[in-house]
Amino acid sequence: EVRAARAATETRPVVLVLHGEPGAGRTTLAVRAARELKDQFRGACVVDLRGGGQSRTVPLSTxxxxxxxxxxxxxxxxxxxQREGSAPEQQTRRLAELYQRHLTDIPVIVVLDDASxxxxxxxxxxxxxxxLVLVTAREPMEMPEGTAARVRQLxxxxxxxxxxxEVLRAAA
Structure with a gap:
């Protein structure tokens, strides 16, 4: 999927949602895939969204x-x-615009761990x-209407x- 998307003439990100129960290895798989594919991209980053639903954990804000x-x-x-006196919504909107501008035409890998x-x-x-955006979540996650990305569920x-x-033998 990643190779096909990179070979396409249109510029669109790929979002791969790795979903399953806690302990199934979603995060390990996402981080390993990011490591294996990093040479095809200009950067990589992992962010823990803390969306697992644990009562003591507050999800990371946008x-x-x-x-x-x-x-x-x-x-x-x-x-x-941050500009003094600006509302949190304004700060988030400004950061989102900066993020989109900063990554225009720059292919990166973003791992969004534990999304809800x-x-x-x-x-x-x-x-x-x-x-390439690798999302780990407990459930399949559909992107909102109008999202330009190619979205796949795994x-x-x-x-x-x-x-x-077998995995332990291969790692040893």
Whole structure:
């Protein structure tokens, strides 16, 4: 899918939603895929959206996720500073515009770990680049209407004993 998207003439990101139960290996698979594919992209970043539904964990806000991504992907620090007196919605909108401009025509890999909200994910998809966005979630996640990305769903299930043994042998 990634190779086909990169070979296409139109510039559109690919969003791959890795969904399954906690402990199935979604995050490990996403991070490993990002590592394996990193040479085809100009950068990579992982952000934990903390959407797993644990009662003591507050999901990461879109504003915080944008700040993390922009910082990790090399946006100038002075552009990340917040203007005094601006409302949180204005700050988020400004950061989203900066994020989209910063990644226009720059293919990167973004791992959005532990997502729970399609709207939050959609706000973090680079619209005008051949980027790869790997989303881990408990459930399949459809992107909102109008999202320009190619979206694919991949169920991830825990390995059985034989599969786990095979992975351990390969790693050893």
């Amino acid at each position: 504003r915080e996720a944008l700040l993390h991504l922009l910082n990790r992907l090399g946006a100038p620090r002075e552009q990340l500073l 909200d399609p709207g939050q994910v959609a706000a973090l998809v680079p619209e005008h680049s051949d980027s 169920p991830v299930t825990a390995l059985d004993a034989a599969g786990a043994e």
